[in-house]
Amino acid sequence: xxxxxxxxxxxxxxxxxxxxxxxxxxxxxxxxxxxxxxxxxxxxxxxxxxxxxxxxxxxxxxxxxxxxxxxxxxxxxxxxxxxxxxxxxxxxxxxxxxxxxxxxxxxxxxxxxxxxxxxxxxxxxxxxxxx
Numbered sequence: 323x324x325x326x327x328x329x330x331x332x333x334x335x336x337x338x339x340x341x342x343x344x345x346x347x348x349x350x351x352x353x354x355x356x357x358x359x360x361x362x363x364x365x366x367x368x369x370x371x372x373x374x375x376x377x378x379x380x381x382x383x384x385x386x387x388x389x390x391x392x393x394x395x396x397x398x399x400x401x402x403x404x405x406x407x408x409x410x411x412x413x414x415x416x417x418x419x420x421x422x423x424x425x426x427x428x429x430x431x432x433x434x435x436x437x438x439x440x441x442x443x444x445x446x447x448x449x450x451x452x453x
Contacts, residue, residue: 345374393425397432404436 349370401411418428
């Protein structure tokens with residue numbers, strides 16, 4: 323998906339740090355267990371690095387569920403319906419997700435944005451209309 327980063331689920335920095343520290347400790351234990359031969363140690367480090375990579379991708383960069391993705395696209399569609407460009411809508415939504423806002427807070431911010439856009443378009447309409 324082109325905008326997959328938009329749906330990336332956020333995990334707190336503490337959890338990321340603890341996960342990385344735990345994986346480093348596991349790799350060091352594997353290294354010390356097989357340190358009798360350098361070839362065995364290298365193989366163990368590669369295996370544990372692969373396991374660490376898989377675990378990191380599973381827990382840290384997991385995408386949102388299909389339902390959440392559909393909800394985000396509905397939000398983008400509602401923003402484009404009032405005249406906000408698709409690119410701007412996606413960028414605004416991406417910024418809110420990056421800040422770690424929950425879905426209710428995102429909906430509140432989007433409603434404010436839509437209301438401001440509608441108010442602006444009303445002013446433009448009355449300015450341009452003949453009197």
